[in-house]
Amino acid sequence: MRGPQTIAALICLCLCVGCGSPAGRNELVQDQAGLLDTGQRGRIELFHTLLRDDFDIDYRVVTADGEEDIDALSARLFERLGAGELSSSGLGLLLVIDPVQDRVRLEVGYALEGSYPDAFVAYIEQRQMVPFFRSGRIADGILATTELIVQRAQRAAKNAGLAGEVWLEGSGGAGASTTAHIDRGPIEPVAKTTAVQTVGASPAEILAEYFKRMQSRDANPDLNIYTPATRQMLRKWVITPAQMDNIVKTYRNCDAQAERIDASGRLSVIRYPVRQRKCAPWFFVKINDRWALDLTVMQTAIRFGRDNSWHFELGAEHPYEYAFTDWSFDAYGFPRHE
């Protein structure tokens, strides 16, 4: 009896293997083109797991090897990988990056078409992802775009929610594709005047000038509204049009409090009420009798949570602590109350 039993068991095993999911069906990241290292892949997987936990969106990333048209490939992969299956409401997104054809496509499932229209997808690809890709920062481009996807999900969740009443599995070809411009080098900022009249300008006026520059998408790092250290830092940064739009949009509804100048009269802080949690404070230094925006502290001491609430990095030291002595902070550095 052992013979037939063994054969039956082998047949069952073969059937189970044959009927199971295709290889990598539920993997969040499939790097077939080898664009990501292990750490970057892990970071993307972590972010996309959090996106699923918080908003029930199943967001997959695939890097492809350029054998097929990216639009047709994305529709086919969406179905083959079952994007949206890891979401209880069938909310699926699939990002396909093809370095050979130098194309990128974000495919949007039926259930998310209302929340992520084609125009929005084209915007985040061209105004957020591609500037990072130009500098060869593939993982950063993916994650920076995920941030905008999260922000939109937050807004949608506040209103009617992400999923419509009726949803279908799969994708009908929604989304957008664009040239990825991988490693083509950053676009130099359009030469605009770097000299702004800052003599006698208050920190609030410097900040207003900064917002004006962001509104006109002027990423010039050499503006004299920045401190020398900030200029040096900004020259190494990728500042995307979408990030600049985002700053303008976020601070449009923030009610700035009175400037808080330190005893020496050399430092200043503009902060916002604690309840406006997305409005992080701004820091200024007086150099040669002119106020300048110090964004280096934003880089070292300010962090943002999953809901975009700002908090201080625990243990980070900075000279602007004097401006927050009347606030208390929780164990994670989030301001609690005034």
Next chain:
Amino acid sequence: MDSKDRLHRMEADGILTPEQAAMLRDSLEWGRTEAMGIAGEERLRHRKTLSKWLLWLMAAAFAVAFYALVIGPGADPQTPQDVAAMMNQPGGIGEMNKGFSGLLAIALLLIVPLILWALLHNSLVNKEESVFKAWAQTESNLERRADLIPALVETVSRYLRHESETLIAVTEQRSGDSELKEVLDELIAAQQAISELAQKGNGDIVESEADLAALYAAQQSVGRRMHSILAVAESYPQLRSSDQFLELQAQLEGTENRINVARMRFNEAVATYNAAIRKLPGSLIARIGGFNRKAYFKAEDESHEKPVLEFD
């Protein structure tokens, strides 16, 4: 804004001539009815008749089976029954089983083919419905793109007009205007061709190779003309880098991709259905049930090139 309102506004502002506006308005009305077409309605009537006959046959077969299994052949209640003859004896089959087996065999000979018939017929109906569903999806995406035409024409026209008032030389604006007018006339003609073909009804058009090839050519032509309108903007860096233009371009490309995906799925559904009605025993049922071969939505000599227009 509704496409009709937009057309009224464009006509009032002189962007479209009254003739162009009227033609465009008519062509946007295409395919919004659920018309099945003459052949489709005839086929539906034929299938209803066939279903009635099938139901009657099945009812008769079940009646025979019920008689055989439940009631059984009647016997004179006054005559004592020879139980021994009815029972199976060693080496022989009793009278009861002979009668029972005969009736059961007749019933099974009627029921089994009918059930098989019904199953195969239903499977073909499902496959045909998948074709119609995939076609409806394709049509809805073609309509979606048609709705973009007024917005696209208006954005580019208004920009050209604005530029003429502010920055560029009048000659350049005139050249852009005449180019736009020429493309617009061609676009309206191609959209009208789609509209006329769509009037034939879904049930008919999916069975006509010629109509679907003509529709495919017309929809390709509309796509090319819409891209030509986008190309007019190529001479105007400010327009092409604007978010409004990016949005229009994204909507147009998104809709074209939806059309391609829907077309691919329609052709897959057609391939599955056509194979089913050609293979035995499906071909027998298809012939009697009026299941006709469906056409593929592609050009006779299909080119895989698609128009690509991208601005940095």
